[in-house]
Amino acid sequence: MWRKIDMENLGDLGDMSYDLEVMCRHAVDRSHGGLVEIDLRYFGTDELLEYIADRSSNLRTLRLIMCYPLADEGFVEAVVKLPLLEYLEVSHCSLSGESLKVAGQSCPNLKTLKLNSEPDPKFNDDECNDEDALAIAESMPELRHLQLFGNFLTNTGLNAILEGCPHLEHLDLRRCFNVNLSGDLAKQRFERIKEVKRPDDSIAGHPYGTFPIDFGYQYGSSDYDWY
Template structure:
């Protein structure tokens, strides 16, 4: 009879779980430049300027390459009061790094006439301009800026204060404009049909090359919609959600159905709308944006810290 001890013979060491050695800290500087670039392109501009470029010197060098700044996305959560830096200064640095090669820029929750014109003066090749909740930007600054952007193809003004006349100037100054998003609050309407249609008429009279038009929450009436259909013969995508002055019926409904490839009607759901359709939803519960605006300066007192942003983290930003 075999000894019972044979049942307890040691398992060969090759089949025993090996104790894992503690993983050594990753040397981020040794990553291939193309991989670093791929990582950085997944970040927005604030994340690059405030975090990624401080990882190491090699990352810093790549972050300074103008090719990294063809698109500037200044996305933030709107909590401007708690930020430790000034977004306007940061945005100017991002624009400067593009060295005139900027093609797309998105501003969220901040911006002034001066900043918009700073961008336009240095980015004559700009093709996409998105202004989301940039209330401090007024007609005068907007008009002055778009006149310097003849190659613009995509314009978005979401929860902004652009007038019909300002939109008309944009259309006249940017003949290549093919996509316009003009999203508004849904609780403002006028008893005067002419006032309700001012923005729609500005679009109709100046943007004949439009293919995509989003007007969520706009006050336009059937008159304004008819003018858009007449003035924008290439229109393929039309979003009229929350446009409660529009009555899609009869000949107008037929015309829209036959002309427009993708039509979103006034009563269609806004569940897939990236910003919702209620300004309170976009602002969030803390309302920091309005707190800062009421203090007379939309960015609070925080200043973008230049001392952390260089190769040796001590010299000038540039």
């Protein structure tokens, strides 16, 4: 028991009479170092993530979803202690590309990365940003599954990923409106990838990428399987 912890909060922390972080710490303690998967949604701090990392060196899967208080420093201090990590999701969290690079360098077995955000479809050129893409390309060569829902990367960043991650099998670029997949890029680069979801493809089935970010939002899907 306690090898997997899934704590889904619906954003109503102010109405709770109990402390989710205290509950999570107790659950981690009960795992006695055997924790392999943890899922935190709508709550979580640097201190909690450090507590988990210090006691869960066997962790394989880490999902951090809408954990707004998390900062780069806390994330980095934790992820360097998780060398066996194979699956990382950081959705709607404010982390830099440099933090992702540290994650890739510290977790050589990383096979799946989900990095989800929610951009305005009416973007402008000032919002192009390849920082995340370049960090992924430089540090995560063993990736098989990559989801960049709503990222601001351009074709430059995408090319870097395709060159730096030669084992990619599934690539999700939905709502990455700065990417243009026409011409030779789509034909030549994607031949080895089994499944590609393009910027304008349907967002059906995406669990929390279809709404404005709102602390009062209550989403109903808990299905994370996108491949």
